[in-house]
Amino acid sequence: MTTTGAERVQRRSERSRRAILDATYELLDEVGYQALTIEAIAARAKVGKQTIYRWWGSKSAVVLDVFLERSSSAVPPDGPTLDVTLKRRAERFIEVFHRTPLGRNLGVLLGEAQADDELRAILVDQWFGPRRESIRSTLVEAQERGELRSDLDVDTIIDAIYGPLWYRMAFAHAEVDVAFAHEVVDAVLQGVRAAGS
Amino acid sequence: MTTTGAERVQRRSERSRRAILDATYELLDEVGYQALTIEAIAARAKVGKQTIYRWWGSKSAVVLDVFLERSSSAVPPDGPTLDVTLKRRAERFIEVFHRTPLGRNLGVLLGEAQADDELRAILVDQWFGPRRESIRSTLVEAQERGELRSDLDVDTIIDAIYGPLWYRMAFAHAEVDVAFAHEVVDAVLQGVRAAGS
Amino acid sequence: MTTTGAERVQRRSERSRRAILDATYELLDEVGYQALTIEAIAARAKVGKQTIYRWWGSKSAVVLDVFLERSSSAVPPDGPTLDVTLKRRAERFIEVFHRTPLGRNLGVLLGEAQADDELRAILVDQWFGPRRESIRSTLVEAQERGELRSDLDVDTIIDAIYGPLWYRMAFAHAEVDVAFAHEVVDAVLQGVRAAGS
Amino acid sequence: MTTTGAERVQRRSERSRRAILDATYELLDEVGYQALTIEAIAARAKVGKQTIYRWWGSKSAVVLDVFLERSSSAVPPDGPTLDVTLKRRAERFIEVFHRTPLGRNLGVLLGEAQADDELRAILVDQWFGPRRESIRSTLVEAQERGELRSDLDVDTIIDAIYGPLWYRMAFAHAEVDVAFAHEVVDAVLQGVRAAGS
DNA sequence: CGATAAACGAGACGGTACGTCACGTCTTAGA
DNA sequence: TCTAAGACGTGACGTACCGTCTCGTTTATCG
Numbered sequence: 144m145t146t147t148g149a150e151r152v153q154r155r156s157e158r159s160r161r162a163i164l165d166a167t168y169e170l171l172d173e174v175g176y177q178a179l180t181i182e183a184i185a186a187r188a189k190v191g192k193q194t195i196y197r198w199w200g201s202k203s204a205v206v207l208d209v210f211l212e213r214s215s216s217a218v219p220p221d222g223p224t225l226d227v228t229l230k231r232r233a234e235r236f237i238e239v240f241h242r243t244p245l246g247r248n249l250g251v252l253l254g255e256a257q258a259d260d261e262l263r264a265i266l267v268d269q270w271f272g273p274r275r276e277s278i279r280s281t282l283v284e285a286q287e288r289g290e291l292r293s294d295l296d297v298d299t300i301i302d303a304i305y306g307p308l309w310y311r312m313a314f315a316h317a318e319v320d321v322a323f324a325h326e327v328v329d330a331v332l333q334g335v336r337a338a339g340s
Numbered sequence: 341m342t343t344t345g346a347e348r349v350q351r352r353s354e355r356s357r358r359a360i361l362d363a364t365y366e367l368l369d370e371v372g373y374q375a376l377t378i379e380a381i382a383a384r385a386k387v388g389k390q391t392i393y394r395w396w397g398s399k400s401a402v403v404l405d406v407f408l409e410r411s412s413s414a415v416p417p418d419g420p421t422l423d424v425t426l427k428r429r430a431e432r433f434i435e436v437f438h439r440t441p442l443g444r445n446l447g448v449l450l451g452e453a454q455a456d457d458e459l460r461a462i463l464v465d466q467w468f469g470p471r472r473e474s475i476r477s478t479l480v481e482a483q484e485r486g487e488l489r490s491d492l493d494v495d496t497i498i499d500a501i502y503g504p505l506w507y508r509m510a511f512a513h514a515e516v517d518v519a520f521a522h523e524v525v526d527a528v529l530q531g532v533r534a535a536g537s
Numbered sequence: 538m539t540t541t542g543a544e545r546v547q548r549r550s551e552r553s554r555r556a557i558l559d560a561t562y563e564l565l566d567e568v569g570y571q572a573l574t575i576e577a578i579a580a581r582a583k584v585g586k587q588t589i590y591r592w593w594g595s596k597s598a599v600v601l602d603v604f605l606e607r608s609s610s611a612v613p614p615d616g617p618t619l620d621v622t623l624k625r626r627a628e629r630f631i632e633v634f635h636r637t638p639l640g641r642n643l644g645v646l647l648g649e650a651q652a653d654d655e656l657r658a659i660l661v662d663q664w665f666g667p668r669r670e671s672i673r674s675t676l677v678e679a680q681e682r683g684e685l686r687s688d689l690d691v692d693t694i695i696d697a698i699y700g701p702l703w704y705r706m707a708f709a710h711a712e713v714d715v716a717f718a719h720e721v722v723d724a725v726l727q728g729v730r731a732a733g734s
Numbered sequence: 735m736t737t738t739g740a741e742r743v744q745r746r747s748e749r750s751r752r753a754i755l756d757a758t759y760e761l762l763d764e765v766g767y768q769a770l771t772i773e774a775i776a777a778r779a780k781v782g783k784q785t786i787y788r789w790w791g792s793k794s795a796v797v798l799d800v801f802l803e804r805s806s807s808a809v810p811p812d813g814p815t816l817d818v819t820l821k822r823r824a825e826r827f828i829e830v831f832h833r834t835p836l837g838r839n840l841g842v843l844l845g846e847a848q849a850d851d852e853l854r855a856i857l858v859d860q861w862f863g864p865r866r867e868s869i870r871s872t873l874v875e876a877q878e879r880g881e882l883r884s885d886l887d888v889d890t891i892i893d894a895i896y897g898p899l900w901y902r903m904a905f906a907h908a909e910v911d912v913a914f915a916h917e918v919v920d921a922v923l924q925g926v927r928a929a930g931s
Numbered sequence: 932c933g934a935t936a937a938a939c940g941a942g943a944c945g946g947t948a949c950g951t952c953a954c955g956t957c958t959t960a961g962a
Numbered sequence: 963t964c965t966a967a968g969a970c971g972t973g974a975c976g977t978a979c980c981g982t983c984t985c986g987t988t989t990a991t992c993g
Contacts (some may be wrong), residue, residue: 152940152941152942152943152984152985152986152987153941153942153943153944153983153984153985153986154943154984154985155943156943156944156984159943159944159945175455176455177452177455180973180974180975181974181975181976182973182974182975183974185945189945190944190945191943191944191945191946191947192945192946192975192976192977193943193944193945193946193976193977193978194943194944194945196976196977197943197944248454248455250450250451250454251451251452251454251455252451253447253451253510254447254448254449254450254451254452254454255374255448255451257445257447257448257451257510258372258373258374258445258448263511267511267512271511299504299523299524299527302504302507302508302524303500303504303524303527305507306503306504306505306506306507306508307496307499307500307503307504308503309503309506309507309510310499310502310503310506310507311499311503313450313454313506314460314464314468315464326496327496327499327500330496330500330531333531334527334530334531351963351964352964353964353965356964356965356966377952377953377954378953378954378955379952379953379954380953382966382967386966387965387966388964388965388966388967388968389954389955389956389966389967389968390955390956390957390964390965390966390967391964391965391966393955393956394964394965397955546958546959546960546961546966546967546968546969547957547958547959547960547967547968547969547970548958548959548968548969549969550958550969550970553969553970553971569849570849571846571849574947574948574949575948575949575950576947576948576949577948579971583971584970584971585969585970585971585972585973586949586950586951586971586972587950587951587952587969587970587971587972588969588970588971590950590951591969591970642848642849644844644845644848645845645846645848645849646845647841647845647904648841648842648843648844648845648846648848649768649842649845651839651841651842651845651904652766652767652768652839652842657905661905661906665905693898693917693918693921696898696901696902696918697894697898697918697921699901700897700898700899700900700901700902701890701893701894701897701898702897703897703900703901703904704893704896704897704900704901705893705897707844707848707900708854708858708862709858720890721890721893721894724890724894724925727925728921728924728925744936744937744938744939744988744989744990744991745937745938745989745990745991746938747938747939747989750938750939750940771978771979771980772979772980772981773978773979773980774979776940776941780940781939781940781941782938782939782940782941782942783940783941783942783980783981783982784938784939784940784941784981784982784983785938785939785940787981787982788938788939791981
């Protein structure tokens with residue numbers, strides 16, 4: 144068997160990668176996305192700046208990696224009925240947004256992404272994508288069970304729930320509560336439930 | 341003491357104010373919010389940096405002023421029915437977001453505002469506020485005419501329409517189209533229309 | 538009388554200029570030309586790097602300014618005879634080269650200047666030039682008094698004295714002594730003295 | 735212990751040594767001593783940086799090696815008389831200094847050496863030393879033949895010729911010409927020739 | 932004829948300094 | 963008193979090289 148390719152030697156240092164991501168996470172929590180600097184990350188991680196630029200190239204790229212790595216993709220357990228499941232999901236969403244270091248910076252990051260196509264693509268595909276997928280499959284199952292009208296686009300249902308939540312949080316950071324989430328879920332389900340259910 | 345009233349010797353220069361806001365608008369269009377600098381605004385406006393700091397104090401404050409000044413608060417004419425009116429409004433919203441210099445930077449600005457309470461307060465109160473108010477009054481009138489169920493919170497209806505639109509635009513900048521807006525409006529109206537109408 | 542031109546406001550800060558030149562002088566003494574950095578000068582002088590780059594543009598330019606400012610152009614008093622005068626001058630030259638912070642870095646600076654035409658031009662014109670001129674006038678007077686042969690180029694005489702001194706110092710930094718200087722002066726005078734003197 | 739001598743398994747690679755010295759020579763010509771970097775040498779020579787550091791340890795050491803290897807120690811043929819011989823030597827010196835890649839960087843290298851004792855020692859001993867020795871023996875022979883005064887230090891004569899040349903070249907890179915060299919040689923010989931010759 | 936150990940190319944690494952950019956504050960002369 | 967101009971101290975940017983290091987991969991004796 145012949146080895147294909149020249150294969151690089153002295154591969155990327157896992158130690159440095161970890162230190163950088165950890166330092167970024169800490170600083171994100173301490174000072175927030177906007178005040179975060181590559182310089183500070185490098186200093187905290189005891190790493191040369193070049194090492195960061197070698198593998199990421201920008202602040203947003205590092206932060207994105209932290210998001211992808213640290214965000215729990217764990218999902219609250221399904222409830223007895225569809226509405227309970229969806230409410231739990233929505234509650235978790237609000238909770239993460241308000242209480243975790245990453246969540247608190249998610250809005251800023253998405254704002255940044257409005258002017259950076261690459262960033263937005265990754266953020267949407269890798270972060271929001273999988274989370275959305277998980278809810279979609281729940282809804283599709285419900286649809287297949289006949290609980291939801293079969294003529295509706297599942298994606299639209301998701302937007303109908305999370306859109307209002309996100310919108311409110313963006314405008315009134317502190318005030319979005321569980322009650323509103325429940326209200327939204329109920330209203331949406333009201334409209335999409337199959338006739339007989 | 342003889343002179344009553346203010347004896348300030350030189351008042352704020354209107355010429356400078358205009359030049360600054362105009363330069364900011366142009367640069368916002370040309371380079372976008374993130375790449376915008378006070379330095380560049382001052383240079384373009386042929387104004388001392390101090391003059392900007394004296395009256396505004398930060399990049400976001402100037403930009404906000406431009407938003408408040410330049411954003412047309414004109415509203416599309418009401419249609420024959422409520423759904424047409426709402427659809428026109430939603431279309432206008434999407435149009436502004438995608439096609440105007442200010443709209444294109446609105447997402448970034450709101451992102452910035454996530455970490456700046458003062459900025460968010462002004463943005464929400466002065467910019468989104470009036471626009472929301474206009475829609476609210478339309479809805480309230482409809483409610484009073486008996487077209488909408490009277491037990492519903494009008495604000496929730498607004499969020500139910502604009503939330504999904506905003507959410508989609510944030511994630512898929514280029515793809516949100518008029519059809520989706522119509523779909524959303526229809527779906528929401530479906531759920532909120534009074535029984536007999 | 539009308540003022541011509543727009544005349545800059547907020548003129549160059551003398552305080553900063555002084556601090557930079559002083560810091561450079563100290564560091565030149567402490568670490569030498571090669572280890573000197575703009576960063577260190579700025580730090581020592583409590584000055585922004587930009588301020589240095591604004592007015593000088595390179596390490597060598599700052600150092601040159603220090604040379605021009607700090608080098609005493611004082612000349613040892615003339616002796617009773619030409620040879621004593623010239624010997625005193627040569628001794629002073631050696632002394633400066635070996636014992637002063639500037640002198641110790643003069644050789645390196647001239648080396649640097651071999652690859653930088655602008656630097657060499659200034660160094661030669663402003664630093665070596667005046668010193669050479671002073672000796673030249675001494676020699677010209679002697680020539681006019683009939684002490685030196687009138688057919689000789691005075692510049693060549695200067696090179697004949699300082700060339701060997703410099704050459705030796707460049708190669709054997711520590712060993713050039715007063716005796717060698719005397720020897721050189723004597724030998725040169727031997728060859729250039731007018732017949733009858 | 736049975737094996738006498740070194741049992742190293744792989745000796746220094748001649749291929750690498752050559753590539754490094756050649757690359758250094760080329761770069762010295764192209765960008766000059768100051769802009770030369772180990773990194774660039776390694777890249778041009780297709781060699782690991784470590785290989786350079788293993789055998790030389792610094793930029794100046796490599797360059798020095800190039801000097802020692804590439805500098806022709808060929809000497810112009812002796813002329814019919816001492817003054818012709820010396821003039822030819824001086825001309826060759828000027829020629830090398832102005833026209834060859836190494837010569838053009840010799841001044842900078844000697845400048846560097848003013849602050850680096852080891853470098854200066856090697857440069858003086860290995861490069862200038864042999865060249866000086868060659869001239870010294872010419873002069874000593876002349877002295878033994880009775881052409882030169884026997885009371886003079888031959889080294890001083892050498893300094894008296896090459897000092898002024900070097901001095902002029904350092905200050906006025908482009909202007910030192912053959913005529914000046916002749917003038918200097920003539921003047922020095924004038925003063926050192928034995929009475930009867 | 933392997934085995935084996937040093938030298939090798941590649942290039943990642945922690946650093947230092949570079950020269951630039953923009954920040955927000957200041958000083959100055961003129962309107 | 964406000965303004966245009968722009969110098970100032972500060973701090974982060976992204977890049978270039980430094981000298982050290984860790985990898986497989988030659989390569990050339992020696993057991």
